[in-house]
Structures are given as structure tokens and as C-alpha cells.
Amino acid sequence: MDWDDEPVSQEELNAIEAAFDYASSLFQKRKTNSTLDTNTPAKICRRLPDWESHDRKFQPRVSRFEARSKLNGGIESNSKSGSGSNSSPRNGSWGSRLRPHRVKVTVNPSIKFGGQIVYCRTVPEVEKATAELMELIEAKQKNMEQVTLGLDIEWRPSFRRGEVPRKAAVMQICGDTSRCYVLHIVHSGIPPTLQLLLEDPKYLKVGVCIAGDADKVSKDYNVHIKSLEDLSSLANHKLDGVPRRWSLAALTEMLTGKELEKPKNIRLGNWEVGILSEDQLQYAATDAFVSWHIYEILKSFPDRPQNQVGEQVDASKS
Known part of the structure; x- marks a missing residue:
């Protein structure tokens, strides 16, 4: 409404004057009360920050929602606040300092057995697996290939001092890239x-x-x-x-550039369980396969000169 379009009536003028007189009386009353007792201590009041002032060093706290938005790239906050000043907590410039990210960096890709895993837990199943292994061995012998089997065992660890070690529970055997046998020999x-x-020296x-x-299998099963x-x-x-005691994981990283994962929850898990989990089967098969695979790589390397090996051994002892 434009005030110049219509004249103001006398009633409106009287209402305006009455409102002005009432406001003036309130102001005079407050001023009189403030001077009645100068010995009365002043009340301490909290002063709200002036959010509009850019000269103040005080900055508003960022809410949890806004902080989460900044960590997500500032998409939500920027869409609400616009461009704004660089010092504003809504433009995403503070987000990176609110909550640090924990990033798991994997340097090398992991190595896993990608062939068929044959799981055997009964006598007939183990006998069938042995027959298939013999077929693989005979095929290699016909091709004049060396018969090599990657072999490893797993057993349930003992965590109490003085406790009798558990029997070997799982035996895994692998002779190529296509198939690996996981034998639940505890059952x-x-x-x-x-x-x-196993006892054939060929x-x-x-x-x-x-x-x-091999020593543990001999004690546990007389094989x-x-x-x-x-x-x-x-x-x-x-x-x-310098000669060293290589672990399978260290050899794998050295020769293939890949990581052989050894999660503790699997490695130190219950290998005597009724049926092995998929993670346990993959773990066991990969160990046997990698053992066979690393041997195939190492045998292709030339032998070091004996004098060089002897010098390195002496250096490691000194």
C-alpha cells in the first residue's frame, strides 16, 4: 500500500498518538527503575553473537548434519547456502577438519585360487579324491613332467599353556591350476x-x-x-x-607382486568344525595352490653359485 494514495482519518491519527504515548511511558519507567538503586549489582546476561558481523572472530558451531554434508562433498550444504564467503562453515571449507577418514590402502592385489575346490569329509570322498589325484599324476608322467604337489595342513590352535596340541584337522593338496582338494581328515x-x-617318494x-x-601328520596319524x-x-x-626364513606370504609378494591374505579369524579358527565354511575352504585351497605355484616359479630360476651361497650364510651369522 502507498501512503500517499488516501488521506489519513482522524481516528487513525488518534490511534497513532495513543500508541506513541504508551511507548514513551514505558521508556520513562524503565529509565527510572534503572536509577533507583545504584548499589544493586547488574545482572549478567548472555550476549548472543552477531552472526551478521564479519569482523567478529566468533564463528557459529557447525551442526552434525552440516558436518556430515561437508564430508560428503558439501553437496547438501552448498545447495542450501549458496556460494557464500570462504569463512562460512556452510561452504564445505571446514568439513575436511571435522572428522578424519580412515582409509584402508591395499598396496598389492590379493592372490586366490580360482579353480575348483573339492571338499571331502568322508572316507569314500577322500578315496575318490585320491583316485583323481593319481589320474593327474599319471597324465604328468606320460608327458615326462615332474610330479609336484603343493601340500599344507591346518589344525585348531591351543591357547592355554600346557594344553595338548590338537590333531591335524585339514589336509589340502594341489597339483595344478584347475583343481584343489581340501580333505577334512579329522573326520x-x-x-x-x-x-x-603321501608316502610315495616319487x-x-x-x-x-x-x-x-609332515612330522605332525606322522605323530597324529602314523603316516x-x-x-x-x-x-x-x-x-x-x-x-x-642374505638367506632368511621365508614365509609363504613373503615369497608370494616377492615373486608374484600379490598379497597372500592370512586373516586371523580364519587361520586361528575352528578347523574341527563339522563342515568347513566357504572362507575356510578358500583359505585352505589357496595355501596349497600358492605352495605349488611358488615352487613352479622358483624351479625356473638358475641356482646361485655355491660359493656365493656360502659367503651369504657366513655374513648372516656374523
Whole structure:
């Protein structure tokens, strides 16, 4: 409405004057009360910050919702507040300092067995798996190939001092990239056909610390695995540098550039369970496959000169 369009009536003028007189009386009353007692301490009042002033150093707190928006790229806050000043908490400039991100960086891709995993937990299943392994062995022998089997075992760990070690629960065997056998021997035992294969010296069994695994199988099942090749010792005869005790994971990273994952919840889990989980099967199969695969890589390397190996051994002892 434009005030110049219509004249103001006398009633409106009287109302305006009455309102002005009332406001003036309130002001005079407040002024009189403030001077009655100068000894009365002044009340402490909280002063709200002047949000509009850009000269103040005080900045408003950012709400949890706004902080989350800034961490998500400032999309929500920018769409509500517009461009704004760089010092405004709504433009996303504060978001990166509100809550740090924890980022898991994987340097190398992980290695996993990608073939068929054959899981056996009964005597007939283990015997069938042994027959299939013998077919693989015979095919390699016909092609004049060396018969090599990646072998590893798993058992339930003991966490109490003085507790009797648990029996070997799982034996995994792998001879190529297509198939790996996971044998739940704590339930099936080791049938005679599998025992013959393990004790045959013509078939090389490879792995890291495989002599210790063979010793445990001998104590637990009275089966004596023969023809063993320790991958750590083989690596020290093939690779340059000071000899060391190689783990399977370290050899895998060195020779393939990939990571052999060893999650504790699986490695230290219950291998005596009635039926192994998919994660346990994948873990066991990958260990046997990687043992076979690392051997195939190492055997293609030339042997280090014996004098160089001896010098490195002496240097490591000194």
C-alpha cells in the first residue's frame, strides 16, 4: 500500500498518538527503575553473537548434519547456502577438519585360487579324491613332467599353556591350476590309498616348513610323508641376498607382486568344525595352490653359485 494514495482519518491519527504515548511511558519507567538503586549489582546476561558481523572472530558451531554434508562433498550444504564467503562453515571449507577418514590402502592385489575346490569329509570322498589325484599324476608322467604337489595342513590352535596340541584337522593338496582338494581328515582319517600317495617318494610335496607339517601328520596319524621340498630353503638357493626364513606370504609378494591374505579369524579358527565354511575352504585351497605355484616359479630360476651361497650364510651369522 502507498501512503500517499488516501488521506489519513482522524481516528487513525488518534490511534497513532495513543500508541506513541504508551511507548514513551514505558521508556520513562524503565529509565527510572534503572536509577533507583545504584548499589544493586547488574545482572549478567548472555550476549548472543552477531552472526551478521564479519569482523567478529566468533564463528557459529557447525551442526552434525552440516558436518556430515561437508564430508560428503558439501553437496547438501552448498545447495542450501549458496556460494557464500570462504569463512562460512556452510561452504564445505571446514568439513575436511571435522572428522578424519580412515582409509584402508591395499598396496598389492590379493592372490586366490580360482579353480575348483573339492571338499571331502568322508572316507569314500577322500578315496575318490585320491583316485583323481593319481589320474593327474599319471597324465604328468606320460608327458615326462615332474610330479609336484603343493601340500599344507591346518589344525585348531591351543591357547592355554600346557594344553595338548590338537590333531591335524585339514589336509589340502594341489597339483595344478584347475583343481584343489581340501580333505577334512579329522573326520575321515587318512585312508590307505591316500597314505600310499603321501608316502610315495616319487611324488614331490612342497610347502613352507613342510617338514614340520609332515612330522605332525606322522605323530597324529602314523603316516610318514616322503619326498619333501621346503620352499624357504629353495628360495635361498635361487634368490640373491642374505638367506632368511621365508614365509609363504613373503615369497608370494616377492615373486608374484600379490598379497597372500592370512586373516586371523580364519587361520586361528575352528578347523574341527563339522563342515568347513566357504572362507575356510578358500583359505585352505589357496595355501596349497600358492605352495605349488611358488615352487613352479622358483624351479625356473638358475641356482646361485655355491660359493656365493656360502659367503651369504657366513655374513648372516656374523
